[in-house]
Amino acid sequence: MAKASKPSRSGASTRKPAASAKSATTGIKLKPVEAPKPSRIIAICNQKGGCGKTTSVINIAASLAAMGQRVLIIDLDSQCNATQGLGLQMNDVEESISDVLLDPKSFTLADVILESPYANLHVAPGSIELSEYESRAASEIGRENRLKKAIAQVREHYDYVLIDTPPSLGLLSVNALNAATEVQIAMQSHPFALDGLHLLLETIELVQQELNPELKISGVLVTMFDPRTKISREIVDAVCAIPTLKGRVHKTVVRQNVKLTEASKLRKPVMYYDYECTGAEDYLQLSKEIAAQVKTSTKVTAPAKKAAAKAPTSNKSSSKSSARSTRA
Numbered sequence: 473m474a475k476a477s478k479p480s481r482s483g484a485s486t487r488k489p490a491a492s493a494k495s496a497t498t499g500i501k502l503k504p505v506e507a508p509k510p511s512r513i514i515a516i517c518n519q520k521g522g523c524g525k526t527t528s529v530i531n532i533a534a535s536l537a538a539m540g541q542r543v544l545i546i547d548l549d550s551q552c553n554a555t556q557g558l559g560l561q562m563n564d565v566e567e568s569i570s571d572v573l574l575d576p577k578s579f580t581l582a583d584v585i586l587e588s589p590y591a592n593l594h595v596a597p598g599s600i601e602l603s604e605y606e607s608r609a610a611s612e613i614g615r616e617n618r619l620k621k622a623i624a625q626v627r628e629h630y631d632y633v634l635i636d637t638p639p640s641l642g643l644l645s646v647n648a649l650n651a652a653t654e655v656q657i658a659m660q661s662h663p664f665a666l667d668g669l670h671l672l673l674e675t676i677e678l679v680q681q682e683l684n685p686e687l688k689i690s691g692v693l694v695t696m697f698d699p700r701t702k703i704s705r706e707i708v709d710a711v712c713a714i715p716t717l718k719g720r721v722h723k724t725v726v727r728q729n730v731k732l733t734e735a736s737k738l739r740k741p742v743m744y745y746d747y748e749c750t751g752a753e754d755y756l757q758l759s760k761e762i763a764a765q766v767k768t769s770t771k772v773t774a775p776a777k778k779a780a781a782k783a784p785t786s787n788k789s790s791s792k793s794s795a796r797s798t799r800a
């Protein structure tokens with residue numbers, strides 16, 4: 473492993489700050505949440521690449537953080553798009569979640585967590601070495617439990633832990649499903665979206681049976697919805713008709729919106745790129761829907777308003793009504 477340096481358990485390591493020197497620090501001081509309540513650990517899954525998992529993780533996390541919730545993103549994909557999508561530079565990441573998974577005796581999750589440039593939003597960065605986890609941990613006892621154990625050490629400090637998963641149903645995704653209290657399935661409203669869905673549902677069922685009986689499918693996030701096409705509607709209807717997913721498809725669907733791709737190129741959550749675009753609107757609405765799944769306060773409070781005020785917005789006002797992003 474390239475990163476052999478021993479981290480400081482206190483967080484006072486020599487790690488360089490992440491992307492924003494002002495807001496990213498060398499470590500974090502963890503404080504317990506004011507009103508203790510069980511944090512939700514949500515794995516965003518689908519073995520298909522390009523269906524909007526990372527975009528959903530970043531933008532739901534940013535929306536929840538703007539609502540005043542303490543959020544941790546765990547980037548389990550070796551492509552590290554969630555880490556980079558928050559503006560962190562991979563050159564500045566010295567320790568990552570792969571260190572915690574591959575060498576849990578030397579690295580705790582708290583050792584690798586970084587602040588993001590956004591209030592309430594932390595990230596356990598990914599690294600290219602995650603791609604080695606499958607082969608390196610193949611013969612190790614407890615290989616499916618590593619992430620669960622790591623999260624247990626920091627769980628009380630967060631309201632939400634969102635896990636971005638790789639495009640496969642291998643050991644990393646199994647770790648995510650084992651660690652999670654719930655799984656949200658990201659699904660592009662595309663004709664091929666249903667292919668392979670049975671495999672994902674089977675994997676979830678297997679994890680429920682063998683490892684994590686508490687795991688529940690708490691939602692299906694429909695992404696890249698095109699309200700102009702019949703096929704988009706038909707795909708959503710087909711997903712809603714699957715018995716295991718009945719009643720679990722979120723009412724708010726995320727419409728196709730190029731601003732989401734533009735924001736990811738600029739490595740920001742979309743609400744900090746264009747607060748009024750449909751992408752920002754849909755993810756904020758979807759996040760409220762997710763937050764309302766349990767009785768937590770979902771009121772957008774001062775931090776969100778402040779964030780919104782600070783967020784650079786386009787001059788164009790949104791011409792789309794939010795009703796268009798909501799299923800009838």
Ligand SMILES: Nc1ncnc2c1ncn2[C@@H]1O[C@H](COP(=O)(O)OP(=O)(O)O)[C@@H](O)[C@H]1O
Binds near residue numbers: 521639727730734736
């Ligand atoms: N609602 C959307 N509208 C338009 N483009 C989107 C939308 N959601 C995601 N994208 C784009 O689709 C691509 C794949 O998304 P991503 O979140 O990286 O998928 P995954 O993590 O499942 O591989 C990215 O270029 C992203 O910007």
Ligand SMILES: [Mg+2]
Binds near residue numbers: 526527553
């Ligand atoms: Mg991804």
